[in-house]
Amino acid sequence: MTTGILAYGAYIPRLRLQRKAIAEANGWLNPALKGLARGERAICNWDEDPVTMAVEAARDALVGRDRGGVRDLRFASTTFPFLDRLNAGVVAEALRLSEEIAASDVGATQRAATSALASALKGGAETLVVAAEKREARAASPLEMASGDGAAAVVIGDGEPLAVLKGSATRTVDFVDHYRTADSVYDYQWEERWIRDAGYMPTVPPLIGRCLAEAGVAAGDVTHFCMPATLPRVAGMVAKAAGIAEGAVRDNLAAVCGDTGAAHPLVMLVAALEDAAPGDRILVVGFGQGADALLFEVTPAIVKRPGNLGVKGHLARRREETGYAKFLAFNDTVEIERGMRAEADKLTPLSAMWRNREAVTGFVGGHCRQCGTLQFPRSRVCVNPNCNAVDSQDPHPFAEKRARINSYTADRLTYSPDPPACYGMIQFDDGGRWMMDFTDIDADELAVGQPMRMMFRIKDIDAQRGFRRYFWKAAPATGSAA
Amino acid sequence: MPQGIRDKVAILGMGCSKFGERWDMDAEDLMVEAYTEALGDAGIETRQIDAAWLGTAIEEQHVGKSGVPLAVALRLPYIPVTRVENYCASGTEAFRGAVYAVASGAADIALALGVEKLKDTGYGGLPQRGRGTLNNMTWPNLSAPGSFAQLAAAYRAKHGSAPEDLKRAMAHISVKSHDNGSRNPKAHLRNRITIDTVLNAPTVAEPLGLYDCCGVSDGAACAIVTTPDIARGLGKRDLISVKALQLSVSNGQEAQHNAWDGSYFATTRIASTRAYQEAGIDRPREQVNLMEVHDCFSVTELVTMEDLHISPEGRAINDVLDGFFDADGTVPCQIDGGLKCFGHPIGASGLRMIYEMYLQMQGKAGERQRKELPRIGLTHNLGGFPHQNVCSISIIGHHGA
Incomplete structure (x- = not known):
């Protein structure tokens, strides 16, 4: 048995904000933004956050795998929605992982994901490492331009790995290029040239040297160099200083996705694995208060592609967004008039949420042992009028089931952060149905019979109490895993 | 029985x-x-x-x-x-x-x-309200128009109706109710409108526009x-009496069991069948002289004509466009303006419908009085959502009729 990366997956939100729209809105203030106005950045829909993206990336990595094998879940981010509530716990519940697993949130630095990955690779139980990030940025800030929202996940464990760790190195120093405190919403950042000259350059190339030495691999033999850095030319300069071939430096996805922060080393690693051939060597760096470097060697098993979407598939599942004002509204960067209907109390009784966690977070319904009818939610009395058996239902998960639209509307009266609210009756191909919210769909795409799949999303935000509740929504099945 | x-x-x-x-x-x-x-x-x-x-x-x-x-x-x-x-x-x-x-x-x-x-909410439409602790966690934040609008998609899919035909029949329903409401001094909305008013109105919930929705009163x-x-x-003559009172309440089948196609009201079909039986009516299209139905939305009235077994299934569009339910048609529906124009103060609506039957049967309905006094009338309410609702039917008529 060899330890290594057993599976990989990713999630990039469907909406891609055109950087030109940001520059056009803010150029009057900061004309330099026009120089950055190339390409697009991934943005969360209003109902997405690092937790929902982590669930989707993990589902992508777990396509075709037995989830029962996962014994440890490590969730890396610097933008967790909850400071004191295990975010990984929500992810585990949504994925219906065993309650016997270990789970932890790893945060506070842009290299949280590489640190979690390095620690998982030290061996032990099968570990799902997932990273997701949705960085808040002030309007007209360079960070707003450079960032992208996204997530990636890998499964680490014993078995037939797709890639094995050949060497690693780490360094910890209190280098503060930017910071955010418990009291602040946005980052405070120092001068970029200083970050490059006093941060990346003195730190990363020597670290790579140590990592390669441990692996016994020459710098020239690195085939994929994953160097997340949004500062211009940093990746190339680091590669040159470390002796890595220019052609090995991987695209940092700035043009199509943006920098996904703490998730970016993992996003770039997954993108590299998607392109990798047996024998390739992938070097991944995470930078933040020091740095991590990990060198992987790709095995022949890589040719068995998992049939998931990964980075490529999610980048292709795309809708251009030119509405910068919408992006500001989604992120509460501006205070907009939401109307009195938005004042409805969204209190979540935590006791009821706990009691119903299987149905609400796990999307588990019932399968009647007597008549075979599938139903949601699971109930005491079977819904089939010819059965109505009592206490006859076994838990039956719906999250991975294919479904179709039975009826629909696009509602402009009810409150939605992104009107019109699209929802309708969803009917599962194997049986069962529920009146559900739709997401990632445009009103003109709605049709009876349209194939849909389930996605884990924010159901409601309780602004009064700072709580958010999650449930599943139906999204078009196009661009879903095979 | x-x-x-x-x-x-x-x-x-x-x-x-x-x-x-x-x-x-x-x-x-x-x-x-x-x-x-x-x-x-x-x-x-x-x-x-x-x-x-x-x-x-x-x-x-x-x-x-x-x-x-x-x-x-x-x-x-x-x-x-x-x-x-x-x-x-x-x-x-x-x-x-x-x-x-x-x-x-x-x-x-x-x-x-x-x-x-x-009308003490501060905004148009029905008041926002919770749907119960567990439902709040999984249901969409569905509005009344948003839930009833879905009938249209499912009805079109089932009967292969062209969207324009359905929209036109829905518009006819609203124009008819505004005409009727204009002759009712107690009605909330008394303005006449045209088919174009309906078709050009802003969308509330696809495909329902503003004039497909009833008043909130x-x-x-x-x-x-x-x-x-x-x-x-007490000296009363020509008594108006109760012939039938039926109620049918969804038990989750429409919401959870795949037998229902979303294009009709399972409750209305059952409640009306029982009501006709209770009232001794076997040919409703011929025997019912007047109807007040729950036209919260134009499309609701349309499918209800079939659910009450007045129009054959899939034929309501034709009956509506033929004027069968107009004030001077064979079986007038909403001769007082209906929820659409008389208005819809929820708790009052069912009794308002019976009130209209009572007036019409005694010839006391003023300008909107049907020439030939109706003998048997039906009222119908729907509460909730097409996929989970309460339907009540009453049949009122001349005593002994």
Whole structure:
């Protein structure tokens, strides 16, 4: 048995904000933004956050795998929605992982994901490492331009790995290029040239040297160099200083996705694995208060592609967004008039949420042992009028089931952060149905019979109490895993 | 099959407030307005009423809970007062309570009053409200138009109807109700509109536009009922009596079991079949002379014509466009303007419909009076959502008809 990366997956939100729209809105203030106005950045829909993206990336990595094998879940981010509530716990519940697993949130630095990955690779139980990030940025800030929202996940464990760790190195120093405190919403950042000259350059190339030495691999033999850095030319300069071939430096996805922060080393690693051939060597760096470097060697098993979407598939599942004002509204960067209907109390009784966690977070319904009818939610009395058996239902998960639209509307009266609210009756191909919210769909795409799949999303935000509740929504099945 | 309610209870008097945006009125004022008319019509005094039922749905918006608000508003002399709520069927539920009380012999004379004061929300449309602890966690934040609009998608898919044909029939329904409402001095909306007004209106919930939706109104309506013998004893002639009262309530099948296709109301089909049986009606299209149905949205009225077994399945569009349900058609529907234009103060609506039957059958409907007095009339309420609802049906008619 060899330890290594057993599976990989990713999630990039469907909406891609055109950087030109940001520059056009803010150029009057900061004309330099026009120089950055190339390409697009991934943005969360209003109902997405690092937790929902982590669930989707993990589902992508777990396509075709037995989830029962996962014994440890490590969730890396610097933008967790909850400071004191295990975010990984929500992810585990949504994925219906065993309650016997270990789970932890790893945060506070842009290299949280590489640190979690390095620690998982030290061996032990099968570990799902997932990273997701949705960085808040002030309007007209360079960070707003450079960032992208996204997530990636890998499964680490014993078995037939797709890639094995050949060497690693780490360094910890209190280098503060930017910071955010418990009291602040946005980052405070120092001068970029200083970050490059006093941060990346003195730190990363020597670290790579140590990592390669441990692996016994020459710098020239690195085939994929994953160097997340949004500062211009940093990746190339680091590669040159470390002796890595220019052609090995991987695209940092700035043009199509943006920098996904703490998730970016993992996003770039997954993108590299998607392109990798047996024998390739992938070097991944995470930078933040020091740095991590990990060198992987790709095995022949890589040719068995998992049939998931990964980075490529999610980048292709795309809708251009030119509405910068919408992006500001989604992120509460501006205070907009939401109307009195938005004042409805969204209190979540935590006791009821706990009691119903299987149905609400796990999307588990019932399968009647007597008549075979599938139903949601699971109930005491079977819904089939010819059965109505009592206490006859076994838990039956719906999250991975294919479904179709039975009826629909696009509602402009009810409150939605992104009107019109699209929802309708969803009917599962194997049986069962529920009146559900739709997401990632445009009103003109709605049709009876349209194939849909389930996605884990924010159901409601309780602004009064700072709580958010999650449930599943139906999204078009196009661009879903095979 | 139980014997049923047919001709056991007669209407002694009825009243109905003006519906609309009654900015100067509290719910208590509206109750008194409807009650004063009914009491005068019945020719009795308050002390003769043995029991009362109050129907109101969104009580947190106005009177609060219990039967107390009715007892206080009318100064009822410590009699039993029960408050009932069953979505938009609340008014008919109050009526059912009063009628059953008389039929059982527990009361000689009983009062049913429905009221709703909706226009204290600060915004248009129905008040926002929770759907229950667990439902709030999984249901969409569905509005009334958003849930009923879905009938259109499912109906088109089932019958292969062209979207334009369905839209045109829906528009005809609204134009007809505005015409009717213009002849009703108590109606909330009294303006005439054209097909183009409907088709060019802003969309509320695809494919429903503004004019596919009924008014949200303040109002009250009430009925005083008794036995036919007591009514005659009080000098009443040509009695209008209750032929059937049926209620059908979804049990989750439409919402959870894949048998239902979303294009019709399972409850209405069942409740109307039972009501016809109770009333001794076997050919509803020929025997029912007048209908007041729950036209919360134009598309609801359209599919309801089939669910009441008046139009054959898939043929409602044709009947509507042929004018079958117009005020001068074969079976007028919403001759008083309906929810669409008379208005929809939820708890009052069921009783308002019975009020119209009562007026029309006695030839007291003024400018909108049907020439040939209707003998048998049907009222219909739907509360909730197409996929999970409460349907009430009442059949009212000349005593012995």
